[in-house]
Amino acid sequence: xxxxxxxxxxxxxxTLCQADSKAQVPGTVINHRPAADSLYIGSPSICTxxxxxxxxxxxxxxxxxxxxxxxxxxxxxxxxxxxWQQVGQIHGQTWSQLFAEKNTLYLLGPxxxxxxxxxxxxxxxxxxxxxxxxxxxxRLLKGRHHCAPTPVVVANGRIWKGMEDVNGGGGWGKxxxxxxxxxxxxxxxxxxxxxxxxxxxxxxxxxxxxQFGGWLESNAVPAPDGHMVxxxxxxxxxxxxxxxxxxxxxxxxxxxSFHPETGxxxxxxxxxxxxxxxxxxxxxxxxxxxxxxxxxxxxxPERTRNTQALLYSSDLYHWQIKGIVxxxxxxxxxxFQYMDFQFDGNDIIAVSRTAYDDANGGADNQHNANYLxxxxxxxxxxxxxxxxxxxxxxxxxxxxxxxxxxxxxxTLNSTQCVSPDDNWIVYDTRNYDTLIAATGxxxxxxxxxxxxxxxxxxxxxxxFGPGVGAATFSxxxxxxxxxxxxxDADKDHPYSVSRRTGVAVDxxxxxxxxxxxxxxxxPPFTRGALRGGTHAHTWxxxxxxxxxxxxxYVMETLSKSDPxxxxxxxxxxxxxxxxxxxxxDTTENNSGAMFAVVVTAVTPVPKPGSDEIDxxxxxxxxxxxxxxxxxxxxxxxxxxxxxxxxxxxNQAKTEVFVADxxxxxxxxxxxxxxxxxxxxxxxxxxxxxxxxxxxxxxxxEGPRHWLRTTPDGNLIAFLAKDTAGFINIFAVxxxxxxxxxxxxxxxxxxxxxNFSPDGSRLAYIANNTVFITQPATQRSWQLTKNNSEAPxxxxxxxxxxxxxVVYNRYVKNYLQVFMSAxxxx
Numbered sequence: 001x002x003x004x005x006x007x008x009x010x011x012x013x014x015t016l017c018q019a020d021s022k023a024q025v026p027g028t029v030i031n032h033r034p035a036a037d038s039l040y041i042g043s044p045s046i047c048t049x050x051x052x053x054x055x056x057x058x059x060x061x062x063x064x065x066x067x068x069x070x071x072x073x074x075x076x077x078x079x080x081x082x083x084w085q086q087v088g089q090i091h092g093q094t095w096s097q098l099f100a101e102k103n104t105l106y107l108l109g110p111x112x113x114x115x116x117x118x119x120x121x122x123x124x125x126x127x128x129x130x131x132x133x134x135x136x137x138x139r140l141l142k143g144r145h146h147c148a149p150t151p152v153v154v155a156n157g158r159i160w161k162g163m164e165d166v167n168g169g170g171g172w173g174k175x176x177x178x179x180x181x182x183x184x185x186x187x188x189x190x191x192x193x194x195x196x197x198x199x200x201x202x203x204x205x206x207x208x209x210x211q212f213g214g215w216l217e218s219n220a221v222p223a224p225d226g227h228m229v230x231x232x233x234x235x236x237x238x239x240x241x242x243x244x245x246x247x248x249x250x251x252x253x254x255x256x257s258f259h260p261e262t263g264x265x266x267x268x269x270x271x272x273x274x275x276x277x278x279x280x281x282x283x284x285x286x287x288x289x290x291x292x293x294x295x296x297x298x299x300x301p302e303r304t305r306n307t308q309a310l311l312y313s314s315d316l317y318h319w320q321i322k323g324i325v326x327x328x329x330x331x332x333x334x335x336f337q338y339m340d341f342q343f344d345g346n347d348i349i350a351v352s353r354t355a356y357d358d359a360n361g362g363a364d365n366q367h368n369a370n371y372l373x374x375x376x377x378x379x380x381x382x383x384x385x386x387x388x389x390x391x392x393x394x395x396x397x398x399x400x401x402x403x404x405x406x407x408x409x410x411t412l413n414s415t416q417c418v419s420p421d422d423n424w425i426v427y428d429t430r431n432y433d434t435l436i437a438a439t440g441x442x443x444x445x446x447x448x449x450x451x452x453x454x455x456x457x458x459x460x461x462x463x464f465g466p467g468v469g470a471a472t473f474s475x476x477x478x479x480x481x482x483x484x485x486x487x488d489a490d491k492d493h494p495y496s497v498s499r500r501t502g503v504a505v506d507x508x509x510x511x512x513x514x515x516x517x518x519x520x521x522x523p524p525f526t527r528g529a530l531r532g533g534t535h536a537h538t539w540x541x542x543x544x545x546x547x548x549x550x551x552x553y554v555m556e557t558l559s560k561s562d563p564x565x566x567x568x569x570x571x572x573x574x575x576x577x578x579x580x581x582x583x584x585d586t587t588e589n590n591s592g593a594m595f596a597v598v599v600t601a602v603t604p605v606p607k608p609g610s611d612e613i614d615x616x617x618x619x620x621x622x623x624x625x626x627x628x629x630x631x632x633x634x635x636x637x638x639x640x641x642x643x644x645x646x647x648x649x650n651q652a653k654t655e656v657f658v659a660d661x662x663x664x665x666x667x668x669x670x671x672x673x674x675x676x677x678x679x680x681x682x683x684x685x686x687x688x689x690x691x692x693x694x695x696x697x698x699x700x701e702g703p704r705h706w707l708r709t710t711p712d713g714n715l716i717a718f719l720a721k722d723t724a725g726f727i728n729i730f731a732v733x734x735x736x737x738x739x740x741x742x743x744x745x746x747x748x749x750x751x752x753x754n755f756s757p758d759g760s761r762l763a764y765i766a767n768n769t770v771f772i773t774q775p776a777t778q779r780s781w782q783l784t785k786n787n788s789e790a791p792x793x794x795x796x797x798x799x800x801x802x803x804x805v806v807y808n809r810y811v812k813n814y815l816q817v818f819m820s821a822x823x824x825x
Contacts, residue, residue, distance in 0.1 A: 176202070
């Protein structure tokens with residue numbers, strides 16, 4: 001017998017079956033057949049009955065079968081897998097999967113290689129089985145079919161099983177055409193009329209740059225957003241890399257679709273059969289695969305089966321290795337393969353088609369197995385690889401990094417908190433969103449070194465002000481912009497929405513404030529200066545203009561003596577052009593580096609059913625360079641904003657509006673001076689065109705968020721309830737038209753969101769995890785784990801390279817900054 005190291009890491013105390021005095025086979029042997037018989041173990045499957053009995057099955061393949069019918073052998077264990085007894089056998093069944101409902105067993109698969117799909121039922125624990133004589137007794141699909149023991153999954157009120165036919169031509173791999181079949185949960189599964197099948201998807205020579213060899217042995221699995229997908233073994237063997245494919249299934253189970261740009265994923269062990277299951281407790285997907293360690297690369301990865309690794313994923317598309325659960329040093333005659341598994345409380349139970357040493361000279365080769373073995377992975381969610389085999393694991397790179405650790409707050413703005421070179425993340429020192437008045441610091445943290453640099457600190461800071469917050473980086477220079485409360489703030493004149501302005505600092509010249517918008521609350525008012533508070537400043541795509549929300553101090557003061565007057569929140573912009581305020585008061589008033597105007601029209605009492613609004617807020621620049629109008633011309637600068645209207649029943653709701661801006665904003669409309677008057681708010685410049693975009697039944701809903709647009713300006717995105725009542729992301733063109741749904745969660749999105757720099761993905765917080773969604777394919781995946789002890793808050797912002805996101809999470813009651821890598825599309 002060859003002397004090699006074996007890893008018995010599957011069990012704390014693993015059962016060893018003595019096939020002879022020399023060979024110790026990992027796990028518990030269920031069945032054994034010496035290689036000399038020319039019959040090899042195939043298609044292992046396992047399930048559990050409600051009464052606690054484990055049921056396992058396999059078949060034989062090999063030259064000795066000749067023209068004999070395929071036969072499935074059925075075994076049972078009533079002591080949690082410690083020992084097994086054969087209880088039945090089925091002639092005319094192959095490549096099949098066991099599943100159970102309560103104590104009723106089913107076996108689903110082809111009746112022969114390339115035969116009809118049949119299903120059999122056993123009500124006595126696998127001793128006797130029904131006979132699929134016709135389409136009402138289990139003969140489900142006629143034709144030439146193939147599959148493997150991959151999960152039969154319950155989801156969305158149906159059971160699902162991935163299958164293939166073999167009608168594609170071109171030989172192994174190329175002739176497989178994948179499809180899914182499903183039936184209503186609890187129906188008569190033996191009646192073919194209850195089953196639905198999708199279209200088939202087959203080989204395409206153009207996939208994977210011509211290196212695609214076909215797909216097969218698909219796993220039916222629900223995606224994070226609830227719709228079904230098939231995850232398939234993929235014949236791809238370039239440079240030892242392995243991939244899997246993910247096919248999307250329509251919600252009715254009738255349509256299978258594949259997107260080659262995004263549907264192929266990196267997956268260790270992906271060119272051999274694997275099983276995937278979702279664990280609701282960990283909220284992760286798990287798989288057992290024939291991962292190939294670095295030391296075993298260089299050969300044929302499809303036949304390198306001497307290692308079994310436990311993998312996990314939050315989204316199906318990005319997988320990590322949890323640990324090595326089985327390994328033998330020899331690649332040629334040792335293999336642990338085609339593992340099927342089930343969750344059993346905190347454990348995984350699995351069966352393996354195992355090629356290993358025996359008294360007769362061992363297995364024929366790694367593929368032609370001589371054992372069916374049972375294995376238990378204790379406490380799989382916390383599984384750790386034995387130190388002796390840690391060298392088999394790939395080199396780990398942290399996918400999530402905590403960037404700040406100091407006691408105190410580190411609040412990120414809802415967008416634009418990343419420096420142009422992606423090296424720094426700017427934040428204010430709030431620990432809670434509502435504490436701007438008491439917050440005195442702006443700082444930034446380096447994403448590589450975690451160095452913290454303070455950029456600005458207020459003088460004479462108290463709980464009443466001045467206060468700073470909502471810091472943003474210019475997209476084109478190392479300049480940080482933030483809101484700053486009026487400098488004379490005190491108990492009698494505290495920070496408020498009408499007593500703040502925009503201040504910038506260059507990171508190479510910290511603590512040197514540059515007032516961006518001018519402020520003058522003393523008549524005569526100043527053209528280009530405002531008279532209140534600007535907030536939530538956002539840079540335009542070229543970094544030249546800045547948008548903000550605005551409240552007017554003059555109107556607020558007047559409203560205290562005249563109840564017919566209201567200070568209405570609105571939206572403004574500022575652009576290059578210094579404004580000098582000639583007043584002696586240097587704390588309430590200030591000059592500014594930019595010319596500021598209000599660009600949205602609000603009215604105190606909107607007419608019911610009209611497009612009039614009494615509030616404009618939480619805006620976004622449209623596109624990096626505007627958007628394309630219906631006539632094909634470009635609107636260079638435009639703002640999308642939320643506006644509160646009154647419906648025909650005089651009920652308030654929020655809709656999407658657009659303000660198209662002319663290139664020149666310094667000309668006033670007659671009677672509406674840009675700077676306002678003692679009893680009128682600042683006027684909207686001539687040439688601004690305000691349009692209502694959405695006309696929805698219930699309007700924008702959900703947590704506070706700013707509108708966001710795709711970089712090309714084609715879509716304006718917002719939160720609203722879907723037909724099931726969940727808060728999801730929707731979008732509409734700036735030209736108007738139909739609203740489209742972008743995310744499809746069955747739980748609520750918790751806050752703001754941002755598009756990736758290329759516009760292809762969205763990042764946001766939902767279910768206390770960071771999610772990424774690719775609207776074009778309706779793919780959503782979980783980037784972080786749900787940790788109730790470390791709640792997430794705020795929005796998620798992309799780095800400019802599109803490979804990472806940053807966000808806030810509470811750690812021991814302090815708001816800290818985290819960064820997570822976003823794997824490639």
